[in-house]
Amino acid sequence: MMTSFDTVLVANRGEIARRVIRTLRALDIRSVAVYSDADAHAPHVSEADVAVRIGAAAASESYLNIDAVLQAARASGAQAIHPGYGFLSENVAFARACAESNIVFIGPREHALEVMGDKIRSKEQVSAHGVPIVPGFSAAGLSDESIARQAGETGYPLLVKPSAGGGGKGMQVVRHASELDEALAAARRVAAAAFGDDTLLFERLIEQPRHIEVQVLADEHGNVIHLGERECTLQRRHQKVIEESPSTAVNAATRERLGAAACAAAASVGYVGAGTVEFLVAAQHPDDFFFIEMNTRLQVEHPVTEAVTGIDLVEQQIRVAEGQALTIAQQDVAMTGHAIEARVYAESPERGFLPAVGEVLAWRAADGVRTDSAVDAGSEITADYDPMIAKVIAFAPDRASALTQLDEALAATVLLGVDSNIAFLRALIAEPGVVSGEMDTGLIDRMPRFEAKAPGAALVAAVAARGAARPSAQGTPNAASELWRSGSGWRGSASAVPRTVAVEMADGTITSVRVPALSSATGDHMAMAIDRDGWSWVHAHGETHRMRALTRREASSQQRSRRARAAAATNPDLRAPMPGNVVAVHVADGDQIAAGERVLTIEAMKMEHPVVAEHDGVVHLTTAVGDQVRRDQVLARVDESSNAESHRTNPTEATAHEAVAAES
Structure with missing residues (x-):
């Protein structure tokens, strides 16, 4: 069916851009993609009917550049812009600029964006319309002394969060008054950098809460309906990991009350389009719920609602933006079956979930489920954007x-x-808590530190066999053919001369393998590829492992290095745990510091990570605020001796030394 829009620009990237383009194609609407230099070869660019470059890799110079996005819309003849989520999706200045350019913003009106985009104002708004809110206060205009006094009056524990923010960025938990100063500094820094506004909001922390949200749809004719709830309780660092619909904590009566509260919140600002109203529900009292915020956009987890209701939310957004009335009444909404979504992130759980980067050597989605992905084989994962790679929806x-x-x-x-x-x-x-449905937002934090399974003997043998067949076990990126780098199910030859090969695991351990010894258990179910650094990535039996075959010289060198590290009492070098940007330096060069003291903070992929001293000593910095750093780059040195000047590392020399090491 033809609509009044014939061309729509998608002001986003990754899996959400691809998902919006899919519905535009189904509606026979011409799609326009925008891309940064980092995304020139991204899947969403090739899938759109038209693609327009809008700037450099940094989001501030591309996806957040309002002028560049509007110029792309005008140049491509787009009548409307779908903002997806993140970036400009909740930016009132962008919505206003679209209106001034006679381009339809596929989202709510400016008033709704302004009110619901401010956590303080939004709570006041919905509270006046009978929606329950969590006790707390706004820190706008308050001195630190006044904040401390009101915090004491409200009562600890408290949750501190940016008023203008979302997605958990900048949130801090304060359990005691002694933690308040550090939490204020951290929350303000993140809020100012991420949202341009360091105003903070304080709320009573509800222990063992469940996070329940309600999907709403509204049109400009005054119709507001809800599509049931989603459970988003499984979170890590305030970022959702698993979402499902319906919730195991919500019965029919509570669902009706939640839906009514969500519709009241939306109607209070004359909401138009698709939106999500989020609530905290006490785990022990699921019939008690409190408004958190309203997300004035599509949500990452919208597919689970689409699955249980059969309603295409992007299609509804487009039709409402055209001025059409909803064709769905509340009594028409039925939730059938159960849907669960898992977010696949580029990160290393074994390293505390630090963001990961690299080239996608092979990508294959599972059959029989919906997978919304941001990548294909050959895609490059950089530190410029959010680390989510895909969503798998059952x-x-x-x-x-x-x-x-x-x-x-x-x-x-x-x-x-x-x-x-x-x-x-x-x-x-x-x-067990997930299987039973008895969850709260602290479940992941209570889990033991994640440790990956060791690869099976057959997989280790496969890597060893491949290494034995190569002129050099590690080789060079230029020497490896596409066959070596492919994800084909390679198998070694049984006629090869047996030899012993050392294989290094991802955790640094080394094992010796006699090859050929490739078990038929790997068979055609194994996928293998080699990256630029000679590491073999292997997937089989539902597991993925990274290993590499070593020459005798390499194995001997690695073992000597391990013995030397084990003999050393402490390592003086503080290295970057992930690639990113240095956003804060907490000490001065030459300071005497204590073990555990924060030295600097790195930010990448919407996440901050502190780098702390491992022992007492004198710190010597090799980086500064604003520096872009590589994973494992030396950021500072902490010499145990107070007379450490003779050991001081010149930043230029350190950088040059690391460059040589990286090239060797």
């Missing part, structure tokens, strides 16, 4: 079947070349 008649289906789909998902959280996701959905 749908089944009941929750138990949906969990089983999701686990099987994650096991069948092939991602080689970049660390991911797939193994962690499988462990998470097998947790």
Whole structure:
């Protein structure tokens, strides 16, 4: 069916851009993609009917550049812009600029964006319309002394969060008054950098909460309906990991009350389009709920609602933006079956979930489930954007079947070349609390530190056999053909002369393998590829591992290095745990510092990570605020001796030394 829009620009990237383009194609609407230099070869660029470059890799110079996005819309003849989520999707200045350019913003009106985009104002708004809110106060205009006084009056523990923010960025938990100063500094710094506004909001921290949100749809004719709830309780660092619909904590009566409250919140600002109203529900009292915020856009987890209701939310957004009335009444909405979504991130669970970067050597989504992905084989994961690679969505008649289906789909998902959280996701959905549905937002934090399974003997043998067949076990990127770098199910020849090959594991351990010894258990179910640094990525039996075969010289060198590190009492070098940007330096060069003291903070992929001293000593900095750093780059040195000047490392020399090491 033709609509009044014939061309729509998608002001986003990754999986959400691809997902919006899919619905535009189904509606026979011409799609326009925008891209930064980092995304020139991204899948969403090739899938759109038209693609327009809008700037450099940095989001501030491309996806957040309002003028560049509007110029792309005008140049491509787009009548409307779909903002997806993130970036400009909740930016009132962007919505206003679209209106001034006679381009339809596929989202709510400016008033709704202004009110709901401010956590303080939004609570006041919905509270006046009968929606329950969490006790707290706004820190706008308050001195630190006044904040401390009101915090004491409200009562600890408290949750501190940016008023203008979202997605958990900048949130800090303060359990005691002694933690307040540090939490204020951290929250303000993140809020100012991410949102340009360091105003903070304080709320009573509800212990063991569940995070329940309600999907709403509204049109400009005054119709407001809800499409049931989603459970988003499984979170890490305030970022959702697993989402599902319906919630195991919500019965029919509570669902009706939640839906009515969500519709009241939306109607209070004359909402138009698709939006989500988020609530905290006490785990022990699920019939008590409190408004958190309203997200005035499509949500990452919208597919689970689409699965259980059969309603295409992007299509509804487009039709409402055209001025059409909703064709769905509240009584028409029925929730059938159960849907669960898992977010696949480029990160290393074994390293505390630090973001990961690299080239996707192989990507294959599982059959039988919906997978919304941002990548294809050959895609480059950089530190410029959010680390989410894909969403895997399982749908089944009941929750138990949906969990089983999701686990099987994650096991069948092939991602080689970049660390991911797939193994962690499988462990998470097998947790007893998740299986039973008795969850709260602290469940992941209570789980033991994640440790990946060791690769099976057959996989180690496969890597060793491949290494034995190569002139050099590590080789060079230029010498490796596409066959070596492919994800084909390679098998060694049984006629090869047996030899012993050392194989290094991702954790640095080394084992010796006699090859050829490739078990038939790997068979055609194994996928393997080699990255630029000579590491073999192997997927088989639902697991992915990274290993590399070593020459005798390499193995000997690695073992000597390990013995030297073990003999050293402490390592004086503080290295970057992830690639990113230095956003804060907390000490001065030459300061005497104590073990555990924060030295600097790195930000990448919407995440901050502190780098702390491992022992007492004198610190010597090799980086400064604003520096872009590589993973494992030396950032500072902490010499145990107070007379450490003779050991001081010149930053230029250190950088040059690391460059040589990287090239060797």
